[in-house]
Amino acid sequence: MTEAQTASEEWTPSEVQRERDEWRRRRTLRSAVIAAGSTLLLLGVIGGAVISSPGWERVRETYFDWDKAVSSFPAVLEGLWLNIRVMAICWVLILVVSLTVAVVRTLRGPVAFPLRLLGTAYVDVFRGLPLLLVIFLLGFGGPALGLSGLPTSALFWGCSALVLSYSAYVAEVFRAGIESVHPSQRLAGRSLGLSYGQTLRHVVLPQAWRRVIPPLMNDLVSLQKDSGLIAVLGVTDAIRKAQIETALDFNYTPYVVAGALFCCLTIPMARLTDRYARKKGYHGAGGHL
Amino acid sequence: MSESSTELLRLDGVRKAFGDHVVLSDVDLTIEPGQCVVLIGASGSGKSTLLRCVNLLEIVDDGVITFEGRDITDPRVDGDEVRSRMGLVFQAYNLFPHLDVIGNVTMALRLVHGVGAEEARSRGLAMLDRVGLASKAAARPDDLSGGQQQRVAIARAMVANPRLMLLDEVTSALDPELVGEVLDLLTELKGEGVTMLLNTHEMGFARDVADQVCFLHDGRIHEQGSPEQVIGDPQQERTRAFLSRIRA
Numbered sequence: 372m373t374e375a376q377t378a379s380e381e382w383t384p385s386e387v388q389r390e391r392d393e394w395r396r397r398r399t400l401r402s403a404v405i406a407a408g409s410t411l412l413l414l415g416v417i418g419g420a421v422i423s424s425p426g427w428e429r430v431r432e433t434y435f436d437w438d439k440a441v442s443s444f445p446a447v448l449e450g451l452w453l454n455i456r457v458m459a460i461c462w463v464l465i466l467v468v469s470l471t472v473a474v475v476r477t478l479r480g481p482v483a484f485p486l487r488l489l490g491t492a493y494v495d496v497f498r499g500l501p502l503l504l505v506i507f508l509l510g511f512g513g514p515a516l517g518l519s520g521l522p523t524s525a526l527f528w529g530c531s532a533l534v535l536s537y538s539a540y541v542a543e544v545f546r547a548g549i550e551s552v553h554p555s556q557r558l559a560g561r562s563l564g565l566s567y568g569q570t571l572r573h574v575v576l577p578q579a580w581r582r583v584i585p586p587l588m589n590d591l592v593s594l595q596k597d598s599g600l601i602a603v604l605g606v607t608d609a610i611r612k613a614q615i616e617t618a619l620d621f622n623y624t625p626y627v628v629a630g631a632l633f634c635c636l637t638i639p640m641a642r643l644t645d646r647y648a649r650k651k652g653y654h655g656a657g658g659h660l
Numbered sequence: 661m662s663e664s665s666t667e668l669l670r671l672d673g674v675r676k677a678f679g680d681h682v683v684l685s686d687v688d689l690t691i692e693p694g695q696c697v698v699l700i701g702a703s704g705s706g707k708s709t710l711l712r713c714v715n716l717l718e719i720v721d722d723g724v725i726t727f728e729g730r731d732i733t734d735p736r737v738d739g740d741e742v743r744s745r746m747g748l749v750f751q752a753y754n755l756f757p758h759l760d761v762i763g764n765v766t767m768a769l770r771l772v773h774g775v776g777a778e779e780a781r782s783r784g785l786a787m788l789d790r791v792g793l794a795s796k797a798a799a800r801p802d803d804l805s806g807g808q809q810q811r812v813a814i815a816r817a818m819v820a821n822p823r824l825m826l827l828d829e830v831t832s833a834l835d836p837e838l839v840g841e842v843l844d845l846l847t848e849l850k851g852e853g854v855t856m857l858l859n860t861h862e863m864g865f866a867r868d869v870a871d872q873v874c875f876l877h878d879g880r881i882h883e884q885g886s887p888e889q890v891i892g893d894p895q896q897e898r899t900r901a902f903l904s905r906i907r908a
Binding site: 382384385387388391394395398 | 673675682685721722723724733734735736
């Protein structure tokens with residue numbers, strides 16, 4: 372080891388290696404320039420086509436009015452705050468419900484048959500029903516039941532609909548992750564004397580989790596946007612706020628503002644997840660190949 | 661540099677480091693066509709990394725690797741084309757579990773060498789026959805024993821007639837009674853004139869089959885020569901210590 376370390380201190384790249392490094396550096400630079408240039412060109416062509424179109428002036432006034440954007444911004448932002456809260460609360464509940472359903476669906480043995488059946492039926496039904504329909508059913512039907520102890524607010528029942536619908540999708544993501552862990556891992560866990568549950572908790576789920584992070588992100592971003600659907604129950608979220616602002620003068624800029632704000636939420640989140648996954652080495656080691 | 665036109669592979673001052681850890685340092689080696697060169701040394705001495713550098717699966721930090729008279733460490737060289745003229749066999753077989761045996765063997769013929777499905781199949785079957793597994797063409801890798809899987813892996817690497825076979829600890833994952841069948845196959849291939857660069861812990865095989873044995877320690881070749889010399893009468897203290905540990 373000491374020998375190897377001294378070797379690393381003494382080493383200076385040879386002539387041929389310096390030439391190779393220089394060539395690689397130039398190639399990287401050239402690729403970057405070509406990529407940047409072609410991107411700019413494409414954007415320029417698309418931008419030019421839009422701006423030179425005959426109706427551009429009207430579109431610009433209706434959709435990209437700066438004063439309107441500034442005046443509607445506070446209201447849309449206020450609406451977005453509701454989206455964020457709905458999303459955060461629902462996401463936690465969705466993870467809990469869907470993980471439970473996924474675990475139930477992967478249970479083995481005849482004892483667990485009724486549970487598996489229940490889990491399968493739930494996933495089948497709620498994946499099959501359009502989200503909007505579930506929101507209508509629960510949003511108007513739920514409060515009408517008059518159950519004591521349960522709130523009757525549209526927000527509560529709208530969130531319930533989101534959780535029920537999304538959990539069915541996310542449960543399948545988790546199930547795919549659980550089943551992708553090689554059976555030998557389960558055997559190794561059980562051979563150490565870990566129980567079924569301990570093996571699941573400490574061996575299978577940690578490995579399943581890292582594999583399903585990208586599809587989970589997909590569903591989270593999707594939820595962020597679908598959280599706006601509960602506006603049909605009369606709750607005012609970002610899109611509803613934008614709609615109200617638009618109704619004042621038929622200028623559609625508030626919709627663009629809402630769209631930009633949604634992107635401002637999702638894009639950093641996606642990048643953060645990518646970075647987190649890379650840091651943990653979740654994406655495997657592909658090297659240069 | 662005296663350029664001998666007969667050599668197939670030549671390493672000059674090859675160096676590879678992962679971060680601060682220098683894995684290979686100043687490695688020189690030549691292989692003539694038809695030769696079998698065996699790398700020996702403790703785990704972590706750099707044997708596998710050397711094979712992976714030759715196959716361009718790792719990019720060397722310095723030094724030149726010449727294959728068939730061409731500097732393949734030049735960044736302008738098409739690595740895929742170079743790899744298509746070498747065969748690499750892994751310790752853990754690395755067969756594709758979603759394909760049957762013949763599918764594994766013929767994949768490179770069809771996708772890389774542009775051979776038609778019919779001809780690829782007949783060449784694949786002939787190759788499987790050569791490794792004694794023609795009857796297993798339709799089997800899935802998971803249904804085979806370790807020794808059979810490794811022979812399939814050798815057939816997969818050899819089917820396109822590579823100029824050089826690289827074998828990375830190909831018997832280390834096998835049960836002792838299965839080691840023999842793979843080593844027998846390698847001995848046979850050597851007899852047929854296949855050029856091989858391999859690393860192994862099987863000293864008996866190295867002694868019987870190798871034309872040249874290289875002892876690696878901490879990424880450097882400490883001793884190289886005929887098996888009689890390196891294994892039979894090692895000159896270096898490190899080589900002696902390694903061999904006595906292997907035999908103990």
